[in-house]
Amino acid sequence: xxxxxxxxxxxxxxxxxxxxxxxxxxxxxxxxxxxxxxxxxxxxxxxxxxxxxxxxxxxxxxxxxxxxxxxxxxxxxxxxxxxxxxxxxxxxxxxxxxxxxxxxxxxxxxxxxxxxxxxxxxxxxxxxxxxxxxxxxxxxxxxxxxxxxxxxxxxxxxxxxxxxxxxxxxxxxxxxxxxxxxxxxxxxxxxxxxxxxxxxxxxxxxxxxxxxxxxxxxxxxxxxxxxxxxxxxxxxxxxxxxxxxxxxxxxxxxxxxxxxxxxxxxxxxxxxxxxxxxxxxxxxxxxxxxxxxxxxxxxxxxxxxxxxxxxxxxxxxxxxxxxxxxxxxxxxxxxxxxxxxxxxxxxxxxxxxxxxxxxxxxxxxxxxxxxxxxxxxxxxxxxxxxxxxxxxxxxxxxxxxxxxxxxxxxxxxxxxxxxxxxxxxxxxxxxxxxxxxxxxxxxxxxxxxxxxxxxxxxxxxxxxxxxxxxxxxxxxxxxxxxxxxxxxxxxxxxxxxxxxxxxxxxxxxxxxxxxxxxxxxxxxxxxxxxxxxxxxxxx
Amino acid sequence: xxxxxxxxxxxxxxxxxxxxxxxxxxxxxxxxxxxxxxxxxxxxxxxxxxxxxxxxxxxxxxxxxxxxxxxxxxxxxxxxxxxxxxxxxxxxxxxxxxxxxxxxxxxxxxxxxxxxxxxxxxxxxxxxxxxxxxxxxxxxxxxxxxxxxxxxxxxxxxxxxxxxxxxxxxxxxxxxxxxxxxxxxxxxxxxxxxxxxxxxxxxxxxxxxxxxxxxxxxxxxxxxxxxxxxxxxxxxxxxxxxxxxxxxxxxxxxxxxxxxxxxxxxxxxxxxxxxxxxxxxxxxxxxxxxxxxxxxxxxxxxxxxxxxxxxxxxxxxxxxxxxxxxxxxxxxxxxxxxxxxxxxxxxxxxxxxxxxxxxxxxxx
Numbered sequence: 001x002x003x004x005x006x007x008x009x010x011x012x013x014x015x016x017x018x019x020x021x022x023x024x025x026x027x028x029x030x031x032x033x034x035x036x037x038x039x040x041x042x043x044x045x046x047x048x049x050x051x052x053x054x055x056x057x058x059x060x061x062x063x064x065x066x067x068x069x070x071x072x073x074x075x076x077x078x079x080x081x082x083x084x085x086x087x088x089x090x091x092x093x094x095x096x097x098x099x100x101x102x103x104x105x106x107x108x109x110x111x112x113x114x115x116x117x118x119x120x121x122x123x124x125x126x127x128x129x130x131x132x133x134x135x136x137x138x139x140x141x142x143x144x145x146x147x148x149x150x151x152x153x154x155x156x157x158x159x160x161x162x163x164x165x166x167x168x169x170x171x172x173x174x175x176x177x178x179x180x181x182x183x184x185x186x187x188x189x190x191x192x193x194x195x196x197x198x199x200x201x202x203x204x205x206x207x208x209x210x211x212x213x214x215x216x217x218x219x220x221x222x223x224x225x226x227x228x229x230x231x232x233x234x235x236x237x238x239x240x241x242x243x244x245x246x247x248x249x250x251x252x253x254x255x256x257x258x259x260x261x262x263x264x265x266x267x268x269x270x271x272x273x274x275x276x277x278x279x280x281x282x283x284x285x286x287x288x289x290x291x292x293x294x295x296x297x298x299x300x301x302x303x304x305x306x307x308x309x310x311x312x313x314x315x316x317x318x319x320x321x322x323x324x325x326x327x328x329x330x331x332x333x334x335x336x337x338x339x340x341x342x343x344x345x346x347x348x349x350x351x352x353x354x355x356x357x358x359x360x361x362x363x364x365x366x367x368x369x370x371x372x373x374x375x376x377x378x379x380x381x382x383x384x385x386x387x388x389x390x391x392x393x394x395x396x397x398x399x400x401x402x403x404x405x406x407x408x409x410x411x412x413x414x415x416x417x418x419x420x421x422x423x424x425x426x427x428x429x430x431x432x433x434x435x436x437x438x439x440x441x442x443x444x445x446x447x448x449x450x451x452x453x454x455x456x457x458x459x460x461x462x463x464x465x466x467x468x469x470x471x472x473x474x475x476x477x478x479x480x481x482x483x484x485x486x487x488x489x490x491x492x493x494x495x496x497x498x499x500x501x502x503x504x505x506x507x508x509x510x511x512x513x514x515x516x517x518x519x520x521x522x523x524x525x526x527x528x529x530x531x532x533x534x535x536x537x538x539x
Numbered sequence: 540x541x542x543x544x545x546x547x548x549x550x551x552x553x554x555x556x557x558x559x560x561x562x563x564x565x566x567x568x569x570x571x572x573x574x575x576x577x578x579x580x581x582x583x584x585x586x587x588x589x590x591x592x593x594x595x596x597x598x599x600x601x602x603x604x605x606x607x608x609x610x611x612x613x614x615x616x617x618x619x620x621x622x623x624x625x626x627x628x629x630x631x632x633x634x635x636x637x638x639x640x641x642x643x644x645x646x647x648x649x650x651x652x653x654x655x656x657x658x659x660x661x662x663x664x665x666x667x668x669x670x671x672x673x674x675x676x677x678x679x680x681x682x683x684x685x686x687x688x689x690x691x692x693x694x695x696x697x698x699x700x701x702x703x704x705x706x707x708x709x710x711x712x713x714x715x716x717x718x719x720x721x722x723x724x725x726x727x728x729x730x731x732x733x734x735x736x737x738x739x740x741x742x743x744x745x746x747x748x749x750x751x752x753x754x755x756x757x758x759x760x761x762x763x764x765x766x767x768x769x770x771x772x773x774x775x776x777x778x779x780x781x782x783x784x785x786x787x788x789x790x791x792x793x794x795x796x797x798x799x800x801x802x803x804x805x806x807x808x809x810x811x812x813x814x815x816x817x818x819x820x821x822x823x824x825x826x827x828x829x830x831x832x833x834x835x836x837x838x839x840x841x842x843x844x845x846x847x848x849x850x851x852x853x854x855x856x857x858x859x860x861x862x863x864x865x866x867x868x869x870x871x872x873x874x875x876x877x878x879x880x881x882x883x884x885x886x887x888x889x890x891x892x893x894x895x896x897x898x899x900x901x902x903x
Contacts, residue, residue, distance in 0.1 A: 211708070228705060233581030233601040386686060386705060386712030387582045393627040396710040400663040417660055424623040427596055427616075428584045435595055 001188035013058035045141030056144035064260035083267035084279030089252035092345035099157035101239035121162035128212035129328030132359035135253035139173035149256030212383035217250035231431035274300030278344030288362040327356025330436030332443030368465035374402035391434030460528035478523035485515035557599035572687035644753035646738035684741040690733035702727035751777035817848035869896035
């Protein structure tokens with residue numbers, strides 16, 4: 001492959017695409033960009049056929065690789081460093097710096113005598129946060145942008161072999177990569193002597209077996225080595241001793257997909273977006289109680305309010321915003337006072353949460369924060385690998401206490417124990433999963449303490465979520481007797497004449513909530529105390 | 540050499556983990572998953588120390604020392620974190636030290652004593668596993684397992700057998716053979732190396748149960764009688780009787796490693812059938828002593844002393860050699876003898892008797 005051939009394909013396919021018209025390719029959750037969005041990583045998703053490398057080339061694909069190979073690796077690293085690109089997997093470590101560390105570690109050791117690769121690049125596509133699918137969209141919709149980014153990163157850090165670790169739950173992503181890699185090899189964009197510059201590089205796919213913790217880079221390395229995926233203590237960092245003891249750089253899908261654009265358009269272009277310390281754009285998967293859910297890509301520094309109300313269209317059914325959960329199960333819940341905080345790595349950490357990989361769950365007034373904490377703890381303790389006691393035993397104890405709280409069995413001592421556990425788990429755990437597992441509990445306790453206290457002291461769930469800790473009552477003054485609740489009630493326990501205030505027969509009400517949802521006039525209130533039939537059996 | 544500060548004291552080190560440097564300076568850091576014969580893994584979080592500049596506490600067993608590093612190994616923060624880990628471990632541990640085989644020889648018990656953990660503040664689920672006595676030699680009480688993985692690493696790194704590993708995940712994780720089968724259905728060779736590194740009562744010698752505990756035991760270092768390797772081992776005696784054999788990690792021959800015979804094959808020592816004196820065929824005894832009667836302790840054999848026995852062998856061999864020539868004699872040596880002993884046997888055959896008819900059972 002030469003630059004001339006690449007140019008020829010670009011021109012030819014662009015003519016073909018022009019003939020095809022503006023017909024976008026289907027791509028799952030991705031909707032057309034809304035005002036406020038800037039698409040860098042997602043620019044090709046839904047626009048090109050991901051199974052044709054020529055369409056990627058038509059959108060300037062692999063020109064960045066050609067450009068990079070005409071630079072020295074140090075120049076590539078400098079370019080990416082000055083762009084300010086930081087790891088999109090969650091921790092936000094500067095990508096160029098990571099490659100530099102690996103490159104320095106590689107230079108410091110003798111070349112392997114057995115002919116094995118001297119260093120490795122790993123693309124982390126083990127996207128495990130519930131409700132997050134940013135990497136999936138890129139791998140499915142634009143796999144070549146990731147491959148090109150990997151080739152550039154490998155050239156910069158000095159790797160000749162790389163692995164892309166994708167979770168098995170993403171069959172289409174795996175399929176598109178399996179199509180893309182041979183296509184790139186056939187055109188000489190992977191393999192030996194790429195662009196005649198003497199750079200050898202190849203990619204293999206490794207499919208995860210469904211463990212969340214394998215998104216942690218050292219556990220991911222163990223998994224590729226064929227072991228049980230469990231984090232290793234650092235140091236040594238993978239950049240010094242990673243896959244099979246060789247210098248290894250582990251970069252997230254989204255990080256790598258940014259790289260070709262930075263090379264093509266320049267570090268200054270990329271650094272022109274975002275905040276002082278967080279440059280470029282970030283993809284988010286908005287889920288929960290928001291009108292427009294799905295994937296978005298926005299410049300760093302945008303506020304939560306802009307994401308939720310402008311791009312997200314506001315809260316579902318125009319209810320009251322309660323909190324936004326960012327950063328996935330290891331992130332935190334941010335209340336309304338953080339709506340105008342700019343979203344960047346530092347601000348989110350300062351607020352007690354995380355950027356994470358880009359999960360964003362919006363919660364409204366009918367979400368119970370204790371139950372939300374319990375939900376995430378259920379996930380984390382299930383995904384704890386079991387290597388260190390603070391995480392494997394500690395998250396279990398947290399879950400047990402939170403479950404007690406949501407079953408009206410909590411005590412004040414439980415609250416103290418929660419604080420004791422969270423403080424120590426974050427201090428003593430081996431990896432980021434254990435250390436971050438407490439964040440949902442810590443942030444909900446910090447910002448919604450009154451809800452915890454209501455659960456413990458009054459055995460009352462003010463949001464009407466925890467069964468057996470509340471009941472519904474029709475406010476006679478507000479009820480206009482429309483009958484919607486009476487018709488919806490599955491047990492027919494609501495009585496009332498037309499246009500007269502209705503009443504719930506509490507002795508027989510199972511507190512299913514259908515009436516509450518059906519009422520259009522906010523005439524049904526959540527009140528403390530269970531009904532005889534509202535308690536769930538203890539499972 | 541680099542200079543670092545541990546607990547306010549400046550010290551020098553050429554490298555290595557904090558744990559090693561601290562030890563060299565006489566500072567003890569408690570450990571649980573660490574074992575000198577195994578690669579460190581930083582899992583148990585007992586050796587956590589404060590490293591200046593790091594937010595979270597760091598495991599001393601894996602964290603390398605660096606120039607100018609400042610470490611606190613016993614600060615209130617560190618002690619609190621260790622106590623927390625012990626409280627968690629205790630919350631998932633049967634508190635039956637009264638009847639536990641390892642009482643008095645248990646790393647967890649010692650640490651819980653040291654850190655004054657009276658009771659765990661965490662009420663909650665505890666693992667309930669039946670006592671696993673499906674196998675010979677090794678008794679597995681997985682309720683007492685603290686998942687430090689010393690056994691797994693011993694099986695992997697020392698024995699290279701890999702019979703056991705972790706199954707399941709998180710709270711439910713458990714050390715087991717593949718598919719949680721019996722050890723005898725796995726590729727376990729019953730070397731018992733896992734028992735020798737287990738810090739608690741999770742893995743114990745089945746045949747030694749109830750025979751005695753640490754403070755009742757006197758250890759005698761000796762050589763394994765089984766083969767010519769000559770492994771050093773410790774016989775554990777209670778009231779003069781052997782109750783188990785354990786690894787001797789200080790020894791330089793086998794470095795604590797034993798096989799199934801050395802570790803579990805000690806019962807013959809006190810067996811009434813064990814031969815403690817040489818025996819002679821009754822017919823031979825009659826011929827030598829010129830008497831008719833037979834002291835009938837053994838069927839067809841008579842107990843004698845070493846002098847008589849060896850003299851008789853020498854006489855008979857010389858007679859056979861004189862009568863039928865040196866090649867009428869053959870000597871078969873044993874793998875239970877040392878190299879030196881086998882060398883002497885070969886000298887006896889070639890130089891004294893004059894035959895090359897000498898062989899060894901290990902060649903078969």
